[in-house]
């Protein structure tokens with residue numbers, strides 16, 4: 250959890266009524282990208298009883314992660330179905346869980362890595378608003394779109410693909426992640442769609458301290474890049490621009506969010522009483 254979440258209550262943004270909904274779709278999405286790629290149903294090919302048991306377990310675990318918050322986790326059914334409502338019921342997220350054939354790596358779409366990883370179906374989790382991407386749909390203010398209030402998209406969609414193949418055998422996929430890991434991935438990606446950024450929990454500061462190094466004893470925040478992803482911890486951490494590029498975690502300055510203070514409707518110039526505006530044009534490292 251970052252300071253961003255704590256900033257939100259002072260901003261008089263109109264919020265939707267009732268809890269925020271997190272919908273989980275296990276039924277796949279045919280041609281989800283309009284370019285012929287398919288998200289396959291979760292554990293496609295396994296017995297229905299196995300699928301049902303794992304889906305119930307994942308729903309339960311994801312619900313437990315969000316239990317302290319006003320986020321209600323439920324299942325949504327149907328090929329490509331997501332919650333795209335706007336207006337007073339807006340702000341919901343749908344995460345698709347299933348093998349995505351866009352994650353089959355070949356020399357044609359994955360030429361930069363070790364040959365050991367070519368011709369392999371790999372796991373992948375992402376959300377279009379994935380911090381610190383500059384994707385035009387990112388759900389926070391950034392240099393290209395600095396009038397976009399944090400977490401103001403009508404709805405968001407995330408993807409968790411837990412399926413992988415052995416190297417050289419892209420035709421045979423297995424579930425490579427445990428239900429616990431899948432649930433954590435869901436919560437992490439949903440966290441991005443609600444405006445949460447990556448954090449380094451060990452206390453270091455980008456560009457001043459060394460790159461965040463994973464340690465099992467670091468606070469296990471779900472948005473961390475250096476700790477086990479277990480739960481959303483009620484503690485303020487530094488955000489980080491270190492990002493996973495598919496091979497390793499690198500500092501990615503080109504995709505850093507540059508925060509600019511934004512006067513939202515109803516806030517007088519100078520900011521709300523007792524609040525200091527963000528410095529214009531400066532990257533924020535908040536403790």
Ligand SMILES: [Zn+2]
Pocket residue numbers: 379380437441447
């Ligand atoms: Zn992330």
